[in-house]
Amino acid sequence: MGDDASGVGSPAWVPRTEAAPMPRALTSSDWRARQVGKEAMMELSQAPAFVAAKVAMLADSCAAAATRADELVEQIAHVRDRLNGRVRREGDDPAKLGIELDRLLAEETTLRRQRPVETAIIDKCRTWLAALPPETPLKQIIPGGDDGLPLSDVRARVKKLKSAVEALKGVPVSPPDIREKVRTYVQGLTRPVIGGIGAGESLAVRWPMEPHVLMAFLEPDVLVDRLMLAINQIANTPCPLAEREQRIAKLEEEIDRLQRTEEAIVVATGAPREAGCLPWVVLGVKAIEAPSVRAP
Numbered sequence: 001m002g003d004d005a006s007g008v009g010s011p012a013w014v015p016r017t018e019a020a021p022m023p024r025a026l027t028s029s030d031w032r033a034r035q036v037g038k039e040a041m042m043e044l045s046q047a048p049a050f051v052a053a054k055v056a057m058l059a060d061s062c063a064a065a066a067t068r069a070d071e072l073v074e075q076i077a078h079v080r081d082r083l084n085g086r087v088r089r090e091g092d093d094p095a096k097l098g099i100e101l102d103r104l105l106a107e108e109t110t111l112r113r114q115r116p117v118e119t120a121i122i123d124k125c126r127t128w129l130a131a132l133p134p135e136t137p138l139k140q141i142i143p144g145g146d147d148g149l150p151l152s153d154v155r156a157r158v159k160k161l162k163s164a165v166e167a168l169k170g171v172p173v174s175p176p177d178i179r180e181k182v183r184t185y186v187q188g189l190t191r192p193v194i195g196g197i198g199a200g201e202s203l204a205v206r207w208p209m210e211p212h213v214l215m216a217f218l219e220p221d222v223l224v225d226r227l228m229l230a231i232n233q234i235a236n237t238p239c240p241l242a243e244r245e246q247r248i249a250k251l252e253e254e255i256d257r258l259q260r261t262e263e264a265i266v267v268a269t270g271a272p273r274e275a276g277c278l279p280w281v282v283l284g285v286k287a288i289e290a291p292s293v294r295a296p
Helices: 028-036 049-084 094-130 151-169 178-189 211-218 220-235 241-269 279-283
Strands: 138-142 193-195 204-206 285-289
Touching: 049 094, 049 279, 094 279, 151 241, 178 211, 178 220, 211 220, 241 279, 279 285
Parallel strands: none
Antiparallel strands: 138 285, 193 204
């Protein structure tokens, strides 16, 4: 598999010596099926070096954050003691101590908010890697096509594109038997409401009087055709299914590229990651599957 829209790729890592057949990208359904099944799982030691290095970097970052959190507790307590007079140090300025306390509290708040995010991300990365069969090739993806956008703009574009994908996927797809369903519905419109059929009762028949019901009674096929026309318009807005699928694929490619650009900016600037980062994006890889060769 060569370079793609996600960035400039390096040769896929294949932990086997034999040549692999044409690979395909693994889907979310593949991951779910493998987690349910009893297939062998990839160990971190089997992953390529760049993946192991990224996992180690994430783990080190989480450990450093935990250490810093402990330091902040002690520093905040110490500054409060000096500010309240419980501890005296020559030259202490209450105004400066107040500023320092506010700075430490702000850092503690940021760290408390970010630590669960980073912990969840590394857990997702390890879980995702563990769900891969040992023979899964992992291709390193190096983000390309720098747009020169700040991190906030990249994230805003990702959010906008995700909304567009959600809207396209939300368009209903008519089942093959939709016309039969419509016909059954139209036939049901013409059923009268009948009462008084018991012994000694007067028969009462009430016919639906709405215009569309009358049309269903007199011209059922015409009403079926009109309903099918409306259904087809809904199912083909803003475009037919085949075109929608192509649009979705292109949008998801661009989302993947931008998410990898976002991760590169985070690594370069030290900006905090957002919750929900995809593990393969954080690890900078794409998993591909080489189908086994079937015996003739």
